[in-house]
Amino acid sequence: MELIIALAIGIVFGSGIWLVLRPRTFQVLTGLLLMSYAVNLFIFVIGRLWIDRPPLTPGPALPDPTTVADPLPQALVLTAIVIGFATTALFLVLMIGARGVTGTDHVDGEEPDR
Amino acid sequence: MSLAWSQHLIVAPVLLPLLCGALVVPFKESRHRLKFAVNMISVLCLFAVAVRLLVMTDNEAWPQGIGVYLAANWAAPFGIALVADRLAAMMLLLTSLIAGCVLLYSAQRWSRIGVHFHSLFQFLLMGINGAVLTHDLFNLFVFFEVMLAASYGLLLHGYNVARLRAGIQYIAINLAASLLFLIGVALIYASTGTLNMADLAVRLPHAGAHQLPLLQAGAAILAIAFLVKSAMWPLGFWLPTTYSAASPPVAAMLVLTTKIGPFVILRVWLLAFSSAAGVSSGFAFDLFLWGGMATVVFGAAGMLATDVSERLAGYGAIVSSGILLAVIGYGQASLVSAGLYYLLGSTLALSAFMLLLELIERFRSPGAAVLALTMEAFAVEEAPGEPVGVGIPAALAFLGMSFAACALIITGLPPLSGFVAKFTLFHALLNPPASAVTAKTWVLMALILLSGMAAIISLLRFGVRTFWAAGRVAQPRLPVTEVAPICLLLGLCVLLTVQAGPVMDYLVRTADDLHRPQQYIERVLSEPAVPGMQGKGDAR
Numbered sequence: 001m002e003l004i005i006a007l008a009i010g011i012v013f014g015s016g017i018w019l020v021l022r023p024r025t026f027q028v029l030t031g032l033l034l035m036s037y038a039v040n041l042f043i044f045v046i047g048r049l050w051i052d053r054p055p056l057t058p059g060p061a062l063p064d065p066t067t068v069a070d071p072l073p074q075a076l077v078l079t080a081i082v083i084g085f086a087t088t089a090l091f092l093v094l095m096i097g098a099r100g101v102t103g104t105d106h107v108d109g110e111e112p113d114r
Numbered sequence: 115m116s117l118a119w120s121q122h123l124i125v126a127p128v129l130l131p132l133l134c135g136a137l138v139v140p141f142k143e144s145r146h147r148l149k150f151a152v153n154m155i156s157v158l159c160l161f162a163v164a165v166r167l168l169v170m171t172d173n174e175a176w177p178q179g180i181g182v183y184l185a186a187n188w189a190a191p192f193g194i195a196l197v198a199d200r201l202a203a204m205m206l207l208l209t210s211l212i213a214g215c216v217l218l219y220s221a222q223r224w225s226r227i228g229v230h231f232h233s234l235f236q237f238l239l240m241g242i243n244g245a246v247l248t249h250d251l252f253n254l255f256v257f258f259e260v261m262l263a264a265s266y267g268l269l270l271h272g273y274n275v276a277r278l279r280a281g282i283q284y285i286a287i288n289l290a291a292s293l294l295f296l297i298g299v300a301l302i303y304a305s306t307g308t309l310n311m312a313d314l315a316v317r318l319p320h321a322g323a324h325q326l327p328l329l330q331a332g333a334a335i336l337a338i339a340f341l342v343k344s345a346m347w348p349l350g351f352w353l354p355t356t357y358s359a360a361s362p363p364v365a366a367m368l369v370l371t372t373k374i375g376p377f378v379i380l381r382v383w384l385l386a387f388s389s390a391a392g393v394s395s396g397f398a399f400d401l402f403l404w405g406g407m408a409t410v411v412f413g414a415a416g417m418l419a420t421d422v423s424e425r426l427a428g429y430g431a432i433v434s435s436g437i438l439l440a441v442i443g444y445g446q447a448s449l450v451s452a453g454l455y456y457l458l459g460s461t462l463a464l465s466a467f468m469l470l471l472e473l474i475e476r477f478r479s480p481g482a483a484v485l486a487l488t489m490e491a492f493a494v495e496e497a498p499g500e501p502v503g504v505g506i507p508a509a510l511a512f513l514g515m516s517f518a519a520c521a522l523i524i525t526g527l528p529p530l531s532g533f534v535a536k537f538t539l540f541h542a543l544l545n546p547p548a549s550a551v552t553a554k555t556w557v558l559m560a561l562i563l564l565s566g567m568a569a570i571i572s573l574l575r576f577g578v579r580t581f582w583a584a585g586r587v588a589q590p591r592l593p594v595t596e597v598a599p600i601c602l603l604l605g606l607c608v609l610l611t612v613q614a615g616p617v618m619d620y621l622v623r624t625a626d627d628l629h630r631p632q633q634y635i636e637r638v639l640s641e642p643a644v645p646g647m648q649g650k651g652d653a654r
Contacts, residue, residue, distance in 0.1 A: 020290065025282060032289050039293045039300075046304035072303070076252055080296055083259045087292070090266060091285050098278040107286070109279035 001049055005041070013038035023112075025095045025105050032091065036084040040077050047073035117644055120170065124183035124198045126163050127206055127243035128257075130156055135236030149232040150221050156236060157214045160243070164206035171203045172620060178633045179623075182249075182641040189643045190249070191310035197249040197638060200624040201454075205246045205377060208458060211606060212370050212465050213239055215599035219469050220363040222595045227272030227361070234271070238264035238367060245374055249638060251299050251309045251336075254378065258295065258343075262288050265371060268364045269356065280359035287342065287352050295339035301332025312638035315385050315631050319392035330397060333387070337379065337398050344375025344435050346405045347412040353432055354416065358424035362472040365424070366465040369431055373461055376438040380450070380628065383442070388631045402443025403554065409436025410561045414568035423471045426572055427464060430524050433565050434460040440558055441539070446546060451625035452538035455618060459531035459610055463523035466603035469596075470516050474580060477510070477590035509592045514581050519604050521577065525569040526562075531610040536562060538618065 012034050019031025047070035056063060056071040095105075102109045134156035138149045171179040181198040184190065217225075217235065225231040241261025248254050266288075270281050303309055305328040306317045321329055338349070345353040353372070357365045379402065387397045413433035420426055434456070441453035523532035539562065543555050610617060627633070 020286070028286055032286065032293075035290070035293050039296050043296060043300045046300045072309075073300075076300070076303075079252070079256065083256070083292075087259065087263060087266075087285070087289055090263065091282075091289065094266075094270065094278065094281055094285060097273070098282055101273075101275055101278055107282060109275065109282070 005045055005049065009038045009041050009045075012041070023106055023108075025098065025107055028107060029088070029091055029095060033088060036080075036088065040081055040084070043073055043077045043080055045073075120166075120175070121181070121183060123163055123167055123170075124181050124196050124247065125185070127160055127247065128196075128240055130159055130163075131236040131240035131243065135233045135240065138236075139230065139233050143226070143229055146226055146232075150217075150225065153217055153232040153235060154214075157210055157217055157239070160206070160239065161210040161214060164203060164210050167198050168200075168203040168207055171198060171200045172623070176637075178637055179627065180634060180637040182638055184641060184643055187643045190638050190641060191308050191313035194253045195249045195310065195312075195638050195641065196247045197634070198247060199634075200620065200627055201377075201381070202246050204454070204458075204620075204624065206243060208461060209239065209242050209246070209370060212366065212461070212603070215602050216363045216366045216465070216469070218602075219366075219596055219599040222593055224272070224361050224363050228270075230267070231271055234264045234267040235367075238268060238371070240264075242371060242374060245378065249311050251302065251311065251314075251382075253309075255292070255295050255299060258374075259292060261371060261374070262292070265364075265368065268367065269360050271364060272361055276359040277361075280355045284352055284356045291339045291342035294335050294342075298332045298334075298336030298339060301328055301335065305329040305332060310638070311382060311385055312631075312635045315388070315391070315635055316639070318386055318394055319390060321392075321394070326393065330394065333394075333397060336382075337401070340375045340379050341405065341439075342375075343372065344379070344439060345372055345409070345432050346436070346439055347409040347432075350409065350412070350432055350435070354420070354425045354428035357428035357431065357468070358422060362469050365427070366468040369461060369464045369468060372431055372435060373438075373457060376435060376442060376457070379439070380442050384450075384628045385631045385634055388629070390631060396445065399443045399445050402439045403445075403558075404443070406436045406438070406440030406443055407558060407561050409433075409439060410565045412436070414565040417565075417572040418568050420572075421576075423474070423576060424468075426576060427467050427471060430467070430569065431464055433569070434464065437539075437562060437565075440561075444543075444554075444558065446542065447625050447629045448542040448545070448547065448622075449539065450628060451618065451621040452535065452542045454621045454624060455531075455538060455610075455614075456535035458617075459523055459535050459607055462603050462607050462610070463520050463532065466516070466600050466607075467520040467524065469600050469603075470513070470520060473590070473592060473596060473600075474513055474517065477513070509590050510581075512592065512597060513590075516600055516604060517577060517581070519607070521569075521573040523607055525573060526566045527570070529611065531607045531614070534611055534614050536566070 016031045016033075016035030016038060019027045019034065022028065022031070050069060053067065053069040055074070056068045098109060099105050104111050106112070134152050138152050141149060167181070170176065171181065179200060182190070183196040183198070185194040185196060187193070213235070220231065238261060241257050241264055244257030245254055245261060248257055266281065266285050269284060270277055299309065302314065305325040306314055306321065308314050308317060318329070342349045357368060360368060383398070387394055387399070389395050391397075410433055413429045413436055416429035416432065417426055420429065438453055438457055441449050441456070519530060522530045526532040526536040540559060543559055544551060
């Protein structure tokens with residue numbers, strides 16, 4: 001289970017790195033998105049992989065912390081998703097703006113000399 | 115029972131800009147006077163709060179001069195703690211001073227070349243102040259993102275092709291660095307089970323052999339994220355392009371945000387990886403030392419190579435960042451206080467230099483500055499046009515004198531604060547408390563001197579070309595609102611020089627605090643939650 005998750009995160013992040021190093025802004029954006037997905041998954045699994053552990057919910061008695069899932073990574077990943085989504089949307093707007101003003105989608109804002 | 119009002123001052127530098135920034139969003143751009151007034155009032159209040167916090171921490175109004183604010187009344191390490199100590203109070207004061215000057219400068223023209231300048235400016239202040247105050251690693255990430263998101267907007271303020279190009283690179287590299295920040299924070303949580311910095315310092319010495327590799331990998335990745343922000347070589351190639359593309363007031367604020375990277379490293383590393391941290395003590399300090407020195411070399415070479423004035427200032431900021439990182443990595447308490455003095459002087463001077471360059475540019479090529487503004491992009495109804503208002507007399511003499519003052523501070527020549535800073539740095543380097551002076555001391559000193567030399571050559575070249583070899587030039591018209599901020603910033607540098615004694619005493623106390631992590635641990639973890647307001651959930 002751990003191995004599969006680790007491999008999945010690694011493959012997604014690796015693809016992201018490759019795309020970020022490409023010269024077109026859309027590839028860079030896709031790469032950043034893939035990397036942020038991988039990081040979100042990674043934060044989620046640092047609470048350890050368990051089966052049959054309910055989330056922490058209010059109840060009549062004090063819960064036993066060994067029987068519930070760690071709630072903190074879930075809170076962290078929610079925040080990270082929101083922030084990542086917002087900043088990526090901003091980057092997308094900028095990308096479209098740059099395409100309109102410079103007439104190219106190269107990250108340097110100009111086509112390289114061939 | 116409730117908290118004393120003075121306790122709430124700790125959270126005010128975060129809440130005030132948030133509220134003021136949100137308040138001016140709905141108003142149209144034609145109400146720029148109102149927006150400016152709200153912004154200015156907020157900055158003045160921040161200044162008052164910073165002074166008050168400085169006095170309170172220095173007079174030990176709180177035990178050991180460390181004020182702790184528990185957000186939402188959850189005791190640390192479960193909730194987020196905000197901590198005001200001498201270092202934080204000093205950074206808050208520096209932020210509000212530079213913000214006030216930059217805001218005044220931008221009132222005449224620059225705030226009107228795009229939309230929502232004042233809101234973004236306030237959100238930037240919120241991010242900076244929050245990053246300075248927070249004592250929780252994940253909360254630090256959130257404030258970093260607030261700061262960066264506002265800086266993305268400000269960088270693109272009044273956008274043209276250069277700003278768009280620089281913006282794409284700046285945003286891409288900062289998004290990638292933020293992802294590294296998250297990975298680092300996640301690894302630290304996975305291995306220690308805490309995000310509170312003081313609690314981390316407690317748990318670090320007890321980390322077992324199976325946790326240690328994960329923990330150190332996390333800390334290293336976190337360090338890379340901070341080092342991207344502080345523009346350490348080879349992570350700082352974004353900086354000169356970004357600084358030269360941004361509008362001058364924004365570039366002056368970016369000088370300040372670049373100093374947050376070294377600040378956070380100072381805070382986290384001296385607390386968590388101090389000599390009490392067992393096997394992890396001194397982790398990555400050598401990286402900061404040698405990386406900082408490489409940054410100084412890179413910045414100095416850049417200063418010599420470029421002939422674009424804004425890039426020159428950008429490389430100057432890289433040099434000052436490098437010196438700070440090397441000072442932190444050197445790991446000597448007396449050196450840290452000298453480094454903080456250097457931070458104050460160089461940040462003020464570089465901000466003033468950024469503002470000054472635009473005024474100089476104005477008489478070098480009249481009209482060029484106006485061409486750079488693209489008004490059509492936004493439906494800004496009222497064009498700011500040419501600088502209006504009463505010009506000051508002897509404008510050229512003012513520009514020359516201010517340029518000379520900035521150059522003296524950046525190069526570290528007497529009589530201004532740059533010289534005092536470098537002198538105290540060398541004094542601390544040559545008087546180590548225990549060990550003898552080693553080879554790395556000489557290397558660091560040689561590099562600081564050589565970088566000063568490179569700065570002298572490049573600034574002299576720029577000055578001669580601009581002021582002496584320019585031939586007959588028309589006297590530029592400089593409005594008072596653009597001249598006053600530069601005078602104010604340089605006046606602060608003079609004040610820093612004249613009052614070097616008291617300032618250094620304060621900084622020595624600050625550095626002593628930072629080298630006693632035990633008192634942070636005691637204060638943060640023992641701060642009681644307010645009784646009677648706690649545990650609403652339990653009562654159900």
